Amino acid sequence: MNFQHYLNMRNKIGEILIEDLIYIILVIVFFSILFLFVSRQGSNTALLEERTAKQIALTIDAAEVGTQITINLEKVLEKKQEEIERPIKIDNNKVNVELSQDSKGGYTYGYFNGNSILYKMEGGNLILEIK
Amino acid sequence: MNKRGDERILSLYWFVIFVIIAIAVVSGVYIFFSDPLDTRQIEGSILADKVIGCFVEQGKLSEVYSGINGGNFEEKCKLVLKDETKEAYKIEDQYYIEFKAGDRTFKYKEESESRFEPFCDKEESKKNIPICIKKKLAVLDETGELIFVEVLIGVRKVEQNAI
Numbered sequence: 001m002n003f004q005h006y007l008n009m010r011n012k013i014g015e016i017l018i019e020d021l022i023y024i025i026l027v028i029v030f031f032s033i034l035f036l037f038v039s040r041q042g043s044n045t046a047l048l049e050e051r052t053a054k055q056i057a058l059t060i061d062a063a064e065v066g067t068q069i070t071i072n073l074e075k076v077l078e079k080k081q082e083e084i085e086r087p088i089k090i091d092n093n094k095v096n097v098e099l100s101q102d103s104k105g106g107y108t109y110g111y112f113n114g115n116s117i118l119y120k121m122e123g124g125n126l127i128l129e130i131k
Numbered sequence: 132m133n134k135r136g137d138e139r140i141l142s143l144y145w146f147v148i149f150v151i152i153a154i155a156v157v158s159g160v161y162i163f164f165s166d167p168l169d170t171r172q173i174e175g176s177i178l179a180d181k182v183i184g185c186f187v188e189q190g191k192l193s194e195v196y197s198g199i200n201g202g203n204f205e206e207k208c209k210l211v212l213k214d215e216t217k218e219a220y221k222i223e224d225q226y227y228i229e230f231k232a233g234d235r236t237f238k239y240k241e242e243s244e245s246r247f248e249p250f251c252d253k254e255e256s257k258k259n260i261p262i263c264i265k266k267k268l269a270v271l272d273e274t275g276e277l278i279f280v281e282v283l284i285g286v287r288k289v290e291q292n293a294i
Contacts, residue, residue: 023142027149034156037157042164051168058174061178061181062177113209
């Protein structure tokens with residue numbers, strides 16, 4: 001009788017522990033997915049492409065003739081896929097930023113500065129010359 | 132009292148609360164990040180400065196301004212105001228410029244005035260409509276008389292910045 005009671009109690013305690021454990025694991029998984037989603041959204045390449053293209057376009061717009069501007073893009077280029085050879089293209093009054101092949105050609109934004117723009121990449125820096 | 136049953140119901144409530152929180156966070160984040168960055172205010176302000184820089188030289192109306200017209204404006208002020216990033220953007224004018232100096236008013240893309248001007252004094256809605264920048268300054272005209280200049284810039288670019 002006592003032994004049976006002991007077995008029942010043991011089973012019950014085990015059941016409670018497993019249920020609680022599953023619940024805790026579910027909560028952890030749930031919040032991890034939520035955290036991953038939020039962090040991925042904040043640093044997704046499409047957003048980064050748009051932000052970088054607009055920043056470069058506005059920099060060119062505001063620049064005066066004869067100036068040289070260096071923009072540090074190290075952190076942006078960390079997100080670049082290896083297959084992309086030219087992540088930044090500036091041509092014909094358009095700035096194109098492509099970091100991932102998924103974005104189908106990247107993001108393009110226009111600028112209105114009519115002076116000729118020379119650019120080159122040196123390491124993680126974009127060097128712009130307004131002629 | 133069924134304590135185990137109570138605990139199970141409580142767990143279920145907790146889970147429902149978590150799901151509600153998740154939906155709120157996910158939709159909030161999604162709405163925030165799916166909205167494009169609206170840079171038109173800065174763009175319009177830079178364009179206004181460029182136009183002022185082109186028409187005003189050392190506090191006086193420049194010679195460029197006296198010979199300006201709709202046809203040579205872009206060339207004289209070294210501006211390219213056609214947005215050719217997508218075929219769809221070529222159809223509509225993306226910029227409207229108005230430069231009032233004393234009695235004379237220069238308008239770039241005068242035919243677009245009706246589409247830009249009505250939004251210039253309206254604060255209530257900035258979404259899906261062009262934005263408008265106004266700058267005022269005082270300069271000396273060709274005769275050395277003090278006149279007031281008002282620059283009005285309209286930037287459309289709705290697709291890239293507001294939708």
